Amino acid sequence: MPELVFFSGTMDCGKSTLALQIEHNRSARGLQGMIFTRDDRAGEGKLSSRLGLVTDAVEAAEGMDLYGYLVDRMSKGGKVDYVIVDEAQFLAPRQVDQLARVVDDLGLDVFAFGITTDFRTKLFPGSQRLIELADRIETLQVEAMCWCGARATHNARTVGGEMVVEGEQVVVGDVNRPAEEVGYEVLCRRHHRRRMTSAAAHAGALSPDVLPVTPA
Numbered sequence: 001m002p003e004l005v006f007f008s009g010t011m012d013c014g015k016s017t018l019a020l021q022i023e024h025n026r027s028a029r030g031l032q033g034m035i036f037t038r039d040d041r042a043g044e045g046k047l048s049s050r051l052g053l054v055t056d057a058v059e060a061a062e063g064m065d066l067y068g069y070l071v072d073r074m075s076k077g078g079k080v081d082y083v084i085v086d087e088a089q090f091l092a093p094r095q096v097d098q099l100a101r102v103v104d105d106l107g108l109d110v111f112a113f114g115i116t117t118d119f120r121t122k123l124f125p126g127s128q129r130l131i132e133l134a135d136r137i138e139t140l141q142v143e144a145m146c147w148c149g150a151r152a153t154h155n156a157r158t159v160g161g162e163m164v165v166e167g168e169q170v171v172v173g174d175v176n177r178p179a180e181e182v183g184y185e186v187l188c189r190r191h192h193r194r195r196m197t198s199a200a201a202h203a204g205a206l207s208p209d210v211l212p213v214t215p216a
């Protein structure tokens with residue numbers, strides 16, 4: 001039975017890498033995939049992983065009918081055996097409904113990859129709809145880790161090195177960015193709640209050791 005599968009996890013846990021591996025293994029057997037992505041860090045129409053692999057993809061722009069796009073392509077003789085969607089958290093809920101229709105009416109497997117929650121721990125609308133509709137939700141086996149060694153479960157946003165909890169839901173960015181930029185860091189829930197990034201924890205750990213300055 002074809003399935004809508006949602007591979008979810010924090011940022012930097014290997015979702016795009018897995019998407020590229022699925023694509024590689026299937027295309028090596030002569031299957032033809034349709035790859036969609038949205039707002040990848042590498043630029044429009046790209047699916048990229050931090051391991052350095054990148055492939056061309058169709059940009060799933062706002063308002064684009066993903067079901068209609070596939071029907072159009074197949075009716076013109078294009079072969080499509082399966083569908084991969086990266087950065088699926090950025091899809092509109094109706095686009096996720098279209099993906100479910102691709103599974104049910106076109107009989108294609110759809111593999112969607114994305115983060116579930118934003119920097120405020122709120123579900124992205126696209127991810128919420130995927131959780132509601134997916135046949136299967138898979139958590140990636142490679143654990144992203146918080147600085148404390150616990151499994152990272154949440155995404156923090158930093159601005160100028162400070163963790164923030166207000167702002168636009170969508171700001172394309174990366175982990176390990178210079179402090180002056182908007183960046184992201186994956187944390188366990190405990191440290192996300194306490195707004196304790198690795199930099200904040202490091203500063204806290206250093207402060208008790210600072211010697212008092214005594215006037216000469």
Ligand SMILES: Nc1ncnc2c1ncn2[C@@H]1O[C@H](COP(=O)(O)OP(=O)(O)O)[C@@H](O)[C@H]1O
Binds near residue numbers: 012050
């Ligand atoms: N230099 C490296 N050597 C080995 N693995 C790496 C390296 N850099 C990144 N990775 C792996 O790549 C993962 C990030 O992969 P990526 O597919 O870009 O993540 P996601 O799409 O979930 O944000 C990291 O969790 C790590 O396992």
Ligand SMILES: Cc1cn([C@H]2C[C@H](O)[C@@H](COP(=O)(O)O)O2)c(=O)[nH]c1=O
Binds near residue numbers: 119170
């Ligand atoms: C938490 C969070 C993330 N984003 C953006 C930042 C990145 O461009 C992507 C996630 O990409 P990855 O391949 O999973 O690392 O999402 C955002 O816009 N808003 C957020 O709250």
